[in-house]
Amino acid sequence: MNRLVDKIAIMMICFIGFSFSESFTEPVAGFLISAAVSAAIQILTGKNSAAVLIFMYSALCGIFPAFFCALPLILYDALWEKKYWLVMPAITVLFQLDRLAEHQFIISAVGMIISAIIYIRVSKLEETVRTFTSLRDEIAEKNIRLSEKNQCLAEAQDTESYLAALRERNRIAREIHDNVGHMLTRSLLQSGALIILNKDENLKEPLESLKSTLDSAMTGIRESVHDIHDDSIDLKKVIEESISSVDERFNVKLDYDAGKNIPGKIKLCAAGIVKEGLSNAVKHSNGDKISIIFREHPGFYQLMIEDNGSCKNISGNGMGLKNMEERADSIGGRISFTPSESGFRIFMSVKKEL
Numbered sequence: 051m052n053r054l055v056d057k058i059a060i061m062m063i064c065f066i067g068f069s070f071s072e073s074f075t076e077p078v079a080g081f082l083i084s085a086a087v088s089a090a091i092q093i094l095t096g097k098n099s100a101a102v103l104i105f106m107y108s109a110l111c112g113i114f115p116a117f118f119c120a121l122p123l124i125l126y127d128a129l130w131e132k133k134y135w136l137v138m139p140a141i142t143v144l145f146q147l148d149r150l151a152e153h154q155f156i157i158s159a160v161g162m163i164i165s166a167i168i169y170i171r172v173s174k175l176e177e178t179v180r181t182f183t184s185l186r187d188e189i190a191e192k193n194i195r196l197s198e199k200n201q202c203l204a205e206a207q208d209t210e211s212y213l214a215a216l217r218e219r220n221r222i223a224r225e226i227h228d229n230v231g232h233m234l235t236r237s238l239l240q241s242g243a244l245i246i247l248n249k250d251e252n253l254k255e256p257l258e259s260l261k262s263t264l265d266s267a268m269t270g271i272r273e274s275v276h277d278i279h280d281d282s283i284d285l286k287k288v289i290e291e292s293i294s295s296v297d298e299r300f301n302v303k304l305d306y307d308a309g310k311n312i313p314g315k316i317k318l319c320a321a322g323i324v325k326e327g328l329s330n331a332v333k334h335s336n337g338d339k340i341s342i343i344f345r346e347h348p349g350f351y352q353l354m355i356e357d358n359g360s361c362k363n364i365s366g367n368g369m370g371l372k373n374m375e376e377r378a379d380s381i382g383g384r385i386s387f388t389p390s391e392s393g394f395r396i397f398m399s400v401k402k403e404l
Contacts, residue, residue, distance in 0.1 A: 053092070053130070053172065056126070056168045056172055057088060057123065057126065059168070060122050060123050060126055060161065060164070060165055060168070061085065061120075061123055063122060063157065063160075063161040063164065064081065064084065064119050064120045064122055064123055064158075064161060065081065066157055067119030067120075067153075067154045067157040067158050067161065068080060068081050068116065068119045068120070068154075070151045070153045070154045070157075071116050071119075071151070071154065072151075073116070076114055076116040076117075077116050077119070079114075080114065080116045080117040080119060080120055081119075081120060083107070083110075083117070083120075084107065084117065084120030084123055084124060085120075085123075087103050087104075087107050087124065088123050088124065088126075088127055090103055091103050091104060091124075091127040091131070092127065095130070095131065096131075100127075100131055101131060101133050101136055104124055104127060104128045104131065104133065104136040104137065105136045105139065107120075107124050108121070108124065108136060108137045108138065108139040108140040109139040109140075109142075111139070111140040111142070111143045112139060112140065112142030112143055112145070112146070115143050115146045115147075115149040115150040116149075116150070116154075118140060118143045118150060118154070118155070118158050119154055119157070119158050121137060121140050121158055121161075121162060122158060122161030122162045122164065122165040123165070124137060125137050125162050125165050125166070126165040126168065126169060129165070129166065129169040129173075130169065130173075241257060241260050241261040242261060244257055245257045245258060245261060283314065283317045283318065283321070285308070285312060285317045285320060285321060285344070286306045286308075286344075288317075288321045288324075289304060289306065289320075289321065289324050289342065289344065290304065292321070292324050292325050292328055293328070293342070295328070296328050296331070296332055296340070299332065299338070300331065300337070300338060300339060300340045300357070301338060301339045301340070302339075302340045302341075302342065303339070303340070303341050303342070304342045304343075305341070305342070305343045305344070305345070306343075306344050306345075307344070307345045307346065308344055308345060308346035308351070309346055312346070312351070313403070315380075315381050316351055316381055316400055319377045319378065319380065319381050319383065319400070320344060320351070320353050320398075322373075322374075322377050323353060323355070323374050323377055323378070323385070323396065323398060324342060324353070324355065326370050326373055326374050327355040327374070327396050328340070328355075329370065330370045330371075331355075331357045331359070331394075334359070334394075335357045335359030335394065336359045336360060337357045337358035337359030337360075337393060338358065339357065339358045340355065340356070340357045340358075341354070341355070341356045341357075342354070342355050343355075348402075349401065349402055350399050350400060350401045350402055351399065351400045351402065352397075352398070352399050353396075353397070353398040353399075353400075354395065354396065354397050354398075355395070355396040356393055356394070356395040356396070357393050357394055358392065358393045359393055359394060360391050360392070360393075371387060374396065374398075378398050378400075381400055382400065382401065383398050383399060383400035383401075384398065384399055384400075385397065385398040386398075
């Protein structure tokens with residue numbers, strides 16, 4: 051846009067030069083041809099045809115001296131093309147100064163100086179704009195990278211906090227099991243011994259009630275400890291630990307996409323099936339790649355384990371496959387085994403509880 055405005059200003063200078071011509075046809079033709087040539091040069095910027103147009107117009111100045119009045123405009127285009135020497139053929143107009151008014155020559159010379167000044171000003175302005183644009187893009191890119199790093203740090207912090215909470219749950223579960231559980235067991239044994247040794251009928255019923263209460267407390271503690279322990283399992287970490295035991299033989303790819311609120315029994319089942327599946331692959335597969343996928347969908351959980359070892363038939367009597375079927379049945383899931391020449395696949399789906 052800046053170049054267009056500058057060209058209009060330069061054309062006004064050229065028009066003043068043309069206005070001193072005694073003839074009418076040659077100045078009008080020169081003005082129109084110069085405008086058309088300048089427009090074509092801008093469209094063809096960077097191409098050889100633009101350079102040819104500049105040279106041809108400059109050569110015409112020696113044939114038609116009136117065309118020299120528009121040379122400031124052509125010089126401006128030549129400067130942008132970085133080929134200002136292409137206007138040198140216009141020097142031949144010096145041999146026909148008698149056909150060019152003195153005012154026209156002076157105005158054209160001043161116009162060329164103004165064109166050079168405008169070019170320097172605009173080129174520096176555009177260079178400054180490019181520099182600022184590049185700087186802005188660089189800052190925007192750095193901000194994006196910084197945002198991504200901050201997000202990664204936040205996710206890492208959340209993961210660390212989650213793992214710390216799981217470790218604390220495990221510690222509490224152990225404390226309850228080792229201390230409260232042992233004391234309740236001791237109290238149960240003592241109450242049982244008192245019931246056996248008691249000879250007073252009046253104390254028989256209270257002692258049996260005490261033992262029943264302790265039994266209920268022991269059952270509640272055991273269930274609470276199991277729930278805390280099950281909830282404290284990090285399924286992804288367990289799967290990664292299982293993978294680390296076979297990564298010397300297999301190239302294992304894990305695709306894990308699930309939230310943190312997975313029921314404990316599903317975590318235990320999935321972890322057990324992954325371990326059993328990897329163990330079977332070590333024993334029976336002749337492949338070198340294993341793919342493990344665990345995903346959480348809106349209505350169900352999905353687990354798939356697949357290797358690339360050739361397998362055409364499968365025995366349903368294997369203990370490993372039966373164990374995996376029993377694990378899946380225990381949580382209401384469905385599991386299937388698909389052997390093929392391209393590999394062996396284990397697929398399990400478990401419906402979410404509403």
